[in-house]
Amino acid sequence: MKEIALVMGGDIKLTSQEGIGSEFEVTVRLASCEPKPLDVHIERNLDYRGLKALIVEDNRTNTIIIETFMKRKGFITYSVVNGEEALKAVATQSYDLILMDNHMPVMDGVEAIAGIRNMPGKEKDTLIFGCTADVFKETRERMMGAGADFIVGKPIDERILDDALYQFANKLFQFSGRKGSNVTSLGVSK
Structure with a gap:
């Protein structure tokens, strides 16, 4: 000393x-x-009730944790176990948010994000949060380069998730029809 x-x-x-x-x-x-x-940390509680979140995650425990976070916020959740299933789900149903794991069998998150961004309809504009436990900068850059709007580290810190949902509120509410009545241009509840 x-x-x-x-x-x-x-x-x-x-x-x-x-x-x-x-x-x-x-x-x-x-x-x-x-x-x-x-x-x-400022608690930012927007009204997420009825918004649809697609969870793309091959680890069942991670899926349960993410579903719990999202349901507690009011989201209706759906889940699939790989990127190929995610592309099929997005092609057949509209989602307000996609939480995309990186490392998965069949098709990984980077390929799936790129596939969604190349779709012909409005689904290509869906808010996508890449989720990864990978600490390498290159992994996060690949996900962002494929079209992820934000990267959430795993294990997921709910405060970071809340901040990201708030930051991207306009994009999150774009398909809900509630944009004009519940969210201002800055994403703040009225």
Whole structure:
């Protein structure tokens, strides 16, 4: 400890008395800085009731966790286990949000996202959150390059998911018919 204090331009002094205790005095030289606002999480609750979310995930436990998050918010959830099934689902039904895993059998998330973005109808504009436990920058860049709107790390932090839903509220509500009455141009509930 003394070495750290010395490197920081200070010192450590010890005063000790038997039967009474010890006192440590630590001094270090610190540069002054401007105060910054605290990064406080603001709860943003939009009305998601009735919005449809497609969960594309091959791990059943992850699917259950994501479904729980989404249902608690009011979403109606559907799930499939790979990208090929996701393309079929998106071609036959409209969704407001797709939560797309990256690593899956048959067809991975990058291929599925690209496939959805190349569809001829309005489904190509569906809000897509890529979901991955992969920490490599390249993986996230590949998902974004394929057309994901946002990447949510796994395990999913519900606060990050909430912030992303709020950030992309206009795109999330684009098919619901509630855009004009429940969400302003900034995505805030009225």
